[in-house]
Amino acid sequence: MQSTFGIGFLGAGPVTQSIHLPTLARLGDAFAIRHITDVDPAVAEAVAGRVGAAHSTSTEALLDDPAVDVVAICSPNSFHAEQLIAACRAGKKAVLCEKPLAMSAAQADAITAVSAETGVPIMVGAMHTFDPGWRAAVAHWGDLPASSHTIRLSVVLPPNARFEDVATEVLSRSPFPAPDWSDVEVLAAMIHGGVMGLAIHDLPLIRRLLPRYDDLQVIDAKFLAPFGYRILFVAGGKSIELHAMVSQTWQPDWVLEAFSDDQVLHVEFTPSYVHAGSAVSTLTTSDSARVFGPATVNGYEAEWRELAAILRGELAPPSTRDLVDDVRFALTVADAAAEALRKAEVAA
Amino acid sequence: MSNVRTTLATLPMSFPDPADVVFVDGDPSWPAELERAIRSGATGIVLVHPTPVDFDLLTADTIVVVDSPWASNPVNGLAAQAFRAAATNGARVECRVITPPGSDFATALLDQLALIRAVLGPVMKVQVRHLSDRALHAEGLTNLSVAVDFSIVCTTALPASASLRLLTSDGSVELTIPSGDTALPARLITVGPDGAVLAPTQYENGHRSSLRRLRELQATGSADGSAELRRLQADVVTTTAALGDHLRERNAVR
Numbered sequence: 104m105q106s107t108f109g110i111g112f113l114g115a116g117p118v119t120q121s122i123h124l125p126t127l128a129r130l131g132d133a134f135a136i137r138h139i140t141d142v143d144p145a146v147a148e149a150v151a152g153r154v155g156a157a158h159s160t161s162t163e164a165l166l167d168d169p170a171v172d173v174v175a176i177c178s179p180n181s182f183h184a185e186q187l188i189a190a191c192r193a194g195k196k197a198v199l200c201e202k203p204l205a206m207s208a209a210q211a212d213a214i215t216a217v218s219a220e221t222g223v224p225i226m227v228g229a230m231h232t233f234d235p236g237w238r239a240a241v242a243h244w245g246d247l248p249a250s251s252h253t254i255r256l257s258v259v260l261p262p263n264a265r266f267e268d269v270a271t272e273v274l275s276r277s278p279f280p281a282p283d284w285s286d287v288e289v290l291a292a293m294i295h296g297g298v299m300g301l302a303i304h305d306l307p308l309i310r311r312l313l314p315r316y317d318d319l320q321v322i323d324a325k326f327l328a329p330f331g332y333r334i335l336f337v338a339g340g341k342s343i344e345l346h347a348m349v350s351q352t353w354q355p356d357w358v359l360e361a362f363s364d365d366q367v368l369h370v371e372f373t374p375s376y377v378h379a380g381s382a383v384s385t386l387t388t389s390d391s392a393r394v395f396g397p398a399t400v401n402g403y404e405a406e407w408r409e410l411a412a413i414l415r416g417e418l419a420p421p422s423t424r425d426l427v428d429d430v431r432f433a434l435t436v437a438d439a440a441a442e443a444l445r446k447a448e449v450a451a
Numbered sequence: 452m453s454n455v456r457t458t459l460a461t462l463p464m465s466f467p468d469p470a471d472v473v474f475v476d477g478d479p480s481w482p483a484e485l486e487r488a489i490r491s492g493a494t495g496i497v498l499v500h501p502t503p504v505d506f507d508l509l510t511a512d513t514i515v516v517v518d519s520p521w522a523s524n525p526v527n528g529l530a531a532q533a534f535r536a537a538a539t540n541g542a543r544v545e546c547r548v549i550t551p552p553g554s555d556f557a558t559a560l561l562d563q564l565a566l567i568r569a570v571l572g573p574v575m576k577v578q579v580r581h582l583s584d585r586a587l588h589a590e591g592l593t594n595l596s597v598a599v600d601f602s603i604v605c606t607t608a609l610p611a612s613a614s615l616r617l618l619t620s621d622g623s624v625e626l627t628i629p630s631g632d633t634a635l636p637a638r639l640i641t642v643g644p645d646g647a648v649l650a651p652t653q654y655e656n657g658h659r660s661s662l663r664r665l666r667e668l669q670a671t672g673s674a675d676g677s678a679e680l681r682r683l684q685a686d687v688v689t690t691t692a693a694l695g696d697h698l699r700e701r702n703a704v705r
């Protein structure tokens with residue numbers, strides 16, 4: 104039985120450099136990085152040089168490399184679906200796709216089809232879903248999914264670069280956009296991007312607390328300068344608030360809360376990139392508070408460990424249907440928020 | 452009112468003799484009670500946690516202080532400095548209240564308006580975005596155009612509290628006020644490029660702080676005894692305008 108699996112990265116930007124490489128450095132018994140692909144040849148070569156892997160500039164070259172068992176998709180969002188489908192068709196052992204899994208319902212359908220056709224295990228790098236602090240809360244939360252009535256997610260972060268630079272010296276970086284704030288379509292795109300880029304981390308968690316979302320209605324959606332949003336929606340009889348703000352603050356604050364009449368869940372996540380251990384979850388009732396975490400294993404490490412267990416046949420892969428439903432939910436929120444913002448701007 | 456009595460039992464010697472102060476319970480019949488107290492010649496009145504009902508201002512020499520669960524906390528002097536300094540153009544403040552299920556949302560919203568008034572200035576307009584049996588979400592604007600996101604969430608799992616947060620371009624100002632039933636202090640934290648500063652905690656609950664205010668107003672001799680009632684009246688009007696239709700709709704559905 105194979106015990107070490109070769110990984111190939113499609114996209115070698117900040118996430119590959121500062122999240123996955125440091126994580127995999129701890130998991131040398133399970134994985135070896137074999138191939139780095141980036142459309143920027145200098146980046147591909149430099150990152151490959153750090154880990155002693157082959158490098159290339161095309162998806163085909165990576166998929167043709169027999170040393171690659173697992174394809175990790177870390178390219179910009181718009182390429183995820185097509186690269187994932189190609190990796191499944193190439194007969195790889197598994198695919199780990201950075202969030203979001205897809206950017207449209209059509210892409211989500213195509214992923215469902217390729218999964219049914221090839222049976223290749225698919226994982227989404229939504230690290231909070233693997234976070235031991237979160238998982239422990241889920242195991243102990245009792246009837247919270249049914250009883251919770253109000254949910255709130257608030258993410259306050261410094262710009263990514265602050266944390267990327269703590270994790271490693273990043274070689275390449277996309278410039279921060281300087282959009283035209285007076286254009287309503289720009290704002291709608293920014294809020295859509297905010298949901299699919301940032302809220303997406305926790306929307307699968309929120310979906311676990313919602314009995315349904317086919318009745319989802321966005322009540323208010325605002326873009327907050329310089330980059331943030333506040334979205335209020337109702338679904339399945341609950342009210343959900345999504346808030347985010349990226350500013351120059353040094354103090355990150357990433358909190359998910361769910362309230363029922365007699366129980367409150369409070370989850371505090373560590374920031375992305377920095378490997379500061381797991382989330383800390385607290386389940387509170389009127390007479391006690393139970394605290395879960397922090398564990399030393401964070402969501403990134405847990406996701407790769409889980410993938411190793413799947414490859415070794417010790418664990419069933421996640422249901423692709425569930426992952427596709429997660430991204431459909433995110434797309435529903437993103438589309439509805441963008442539409443609500445357009446309507447509000449037109450009315451104003 | 453039982454909490455007020457506990458407070459009265461532990462007053463410093465220098466405070467007004469509680470025997471000379473009339474406490475009016477803020478349940479919906481408070482305007483009549485207040486009027487009775489004023490006409491009876493009371494020199495100092497504490498109106499405790501008023502519900503938002505319509506009332507006429509009486510002209511009298513009596514000093515009336517309004518004891519409001521969050522606004523009366525002694526932290527608000529420092530909090531007002533911190534929030535006003537941070538509330539630049541286009542600022543947004545989150546104002547979140549935890550309260551037990553079954554609480555009256557109109558009163559809870561009025562309490563929030565009083566708090567915002569104390570630390571930032573009067574809220575001129577409130578628009579309710581969502582109202583259910585268990586939560587309220589609303590948006591308001593202060594006289595200086597600071598946007599406020601109000602929320603009221605019901606649970607018994609946490610003690611009642613109010614929290615305010617203003618995110619700045621490089622930090623934040625955050626305030627958490629516990630229920631005024633004990634002297635558990637509020638926490639005011641200002642975060643900036645140099646770090647986070649917790650303001651000195653003050654172990655005095657809001658009820659006693661209201662009495663302190665009454666004593667100070669009485670001591671000046673020339674205080675405008677109706678000033679707090681006028682401010683309350685403005686907030687009652689704003690609350691009623693915001694919630695009127697929503698509560699009527701809800702009651703009609705039932």
Ligand SMILES: NC(=O)c1ccc[n+]([C@@H]2O[C@H](COP(=O)([O-])OP(=O)(O)OC[C@H]3O[C@@H](n4cnc5c(N)ncnc54)[C@H](O)[C@@H]3O)[C@@H](O)[C@H]2O)c1
Nearest residue numbers: 113114115116117118141142143177178180182201202375
């Ligand atoms: N899990 C997390 O914590 C987390 C955090 C941030 C971002 N992400 C996700 O990770 C992914 C990568 O993020 P990033 O910040 O590194 O992105 P990025 O856009 O900064 O970098 C992506 C890299 O991919 C390369 N690239 C572009 N097109 C490509 C293609 N077709 N094939 C191969 N490579 C290509 C670029 O040259 C660049 O080096 C994104 O999908 C993002 O949503 C995840």
